[in-house]
Amino acid sequence: MIADVSRMARRPMTMTQWQTDGFRDRTDAGQQLAQALSSLRGKHPLILAIPRGGVPIGRIVADRLDGELDIVLVRKIGAPGNPEYAIGAVDEAGAIQQSDDARLVDADDRYIRREAARQLAVIQARRQGYGLGHPPIDPAGRTVVVVDDGLATGATMRAALLAVRARKPARLVCAVPVASPRGLVSVADVADSLVYLSAPDHFQAVGQFYANFPAVDDSEVVHLLMRSPSGSPVPVRAEDVRIPADGLLLDGNLQLPQEARGLVIFTHGSGSNRHSPRHRLVAQAMHAKGLATLLFDLLSEDEAADLSARFDIPRLAARLDAATRWAMHHPRTQALPIGLFGASTGAAAALVLAARYPKVIKAVVSRGGRPDLAGHGALARVQAPTLLIVGGADHEVVALNRSALSVIPCHVELVLVPNATHLFEEEGAIERVAELATHWFVRWMPDQGRGVTADVR
Incomplete structure (x- = not known):
């Protein structure tokens, strides 16, 4: 027009x-x-x-x-x-x-x-x-x-x-x-x-x-x-992908920095998707430290419109399972250790998968997560080092995470971001999440010479 x-x-x-x-x-x-x-x-x-x-x-x-x-x-x-x-x-x-x-x-x-x-x-x-x-x-x-x-x-x-x-x-x-x-x-x-x-x-x-x-x-x-905000060049190869799951093709975006040392798969929370600006900011921080990222839509557009589907943890975990299996066979990521970064209900799905695949999932980070939705049985089987990040002003979710802290048997830490609410919209809050999460994955997914070199030309 x-x-x-x-x-x-x-x-x-x-x-x-x-x-x-x-x-x-x-x-x-x-x-x-x-x-x-x-x-x-x-x-x-x-x-x-x-x-x-x-x-x-x-x-x-x-x-x-x-x-x-x-x-x-x-x-x-x-x-x-x-x-x-x-x-x-x-x-x-x-x-x-x-x-x-x-x-x-x-x-x-x-x-x-x-x-x-x-x-x-x-x-x-x-x-x-x-x-x-x-x-x-x-x-x-x-x-x-x-x-x-x-x-x-x-x-x-x-x-x-x-x-x-x-x-x-x-x-x-x-x-x-x-x-x-x-x-x-x-x-x-x-x-x-x-x-x-x-x-x-x-x-x-x-x-x-x-x-x-x-x-x-x-x-x-x-x-x-x-170029990263610090001014240092961070060459990243980006690739739009489609992940088969439950008869659907889920849209995703895979980003691989040069000589990637690990892959972090993101699972978003209720009402979000792969375009989440908060997840993109966190992913950018990870790229600067050599971590590849996979952001994908756990639900189709029709499913996302159904509020109950956003809280259907078995369905979300099944979609994350499909994405993890896809990454394990993709030629650019199959050699990389895998970590999971989950927000809200997506964090529950990440913990369910960590309990299911203790030898595959190397580390988990939850941002404002609902670990309680994973269930006591799944939490008790998690073996991957787990970081729970919660906004200090998100009082109800703080209590839920403190309860999960006592159930998860492996190395687990709870960090409160002062004055932050559930979505970490306050000044500097999401940047602090990015810093904490990146450090956790680098710490627990050490470079063991298994990294892949991405062609970023």
Whole structure:
């Protein structure tokens, strides 16, 4: 569908401006923009950068705000005979946004659709070329910041914002170092907030406000997307997989760092899935320590809609059993020791499986788990070293975990994260979970020369 931007209803929004005369380079711009967005630190925002120039900015903003970085792929639609003059844009889903300028250059719908199809092919090739190996991170319910190195006509940014808006973020922020006044107007009705450092009346091009403004190539984009928040490169091979279980094919995502030392299979809790931003953050910390991860959906979409299925521990354990067997036979993971990371009801399923396969499961971590749902018999048979992580303010679950602590016969520890509630949404809480869980798996799944080397090229 082609949307006419001149007819979009305006949204209530806030606008924040810092004055600056310009930037040394994208690093300088990213640091200043991160400072302007500092109120988002601790909220684990999702930073979506527009490639290529927006990625160096996004990397810095994500690192400074303790956020998560991904890209949003859109391409501008150029005017007939003048491809640099934007008259619209297309996003990764194929949605087309058309500006009023299209009428001025006699670009009819047939031209726009043809050009959009050509740009969509570029988008698809670019995601594959960046080697991300996963679909876009789900922005639903999150604070999302879309960034670029500048805003000229606003066509590309508008398309990006509309693409994200369709996936229902809790808050949508447009953030750029420099913008033309016209560009700001073009996106003002889409974002909840506009954050920019400068909007000079004499704006002609983004590059005029940077002392050093080199082109960003694809190799730099790949490096920045793969880099950990600490700045050290963490090459990871990502692979979308499908796991057969109970006559279904469950969608999953396998990520293997170079020379993986072990595999951690994640089991999510009630109402969650493989796209959980909390699990993704924990998985990223594990990759930095050489641990491969498998995140998968324990339930089909229809099953997940049934509340009782989310608490059906035998069914969840059967699905985890299928994923574990799949990993034991997959050529990239069959040589790796296996650990289980479970949340809420998923933790109960993990403990059931640990009791079932004491020689296979090397370690278990429970985050805000319900070990009581595993049953006394299963808990009494667990032999894998088990770490129970609970929010200090999650009082009912703390009591349930203390009871399990007295039943599990192997090495077991209970750690309370101060002031954290059940979902660990408080500042620094999920990061503490990631640190604790990663250390536990590294401790109990030592590298014994059985690791596999993943081709991450």
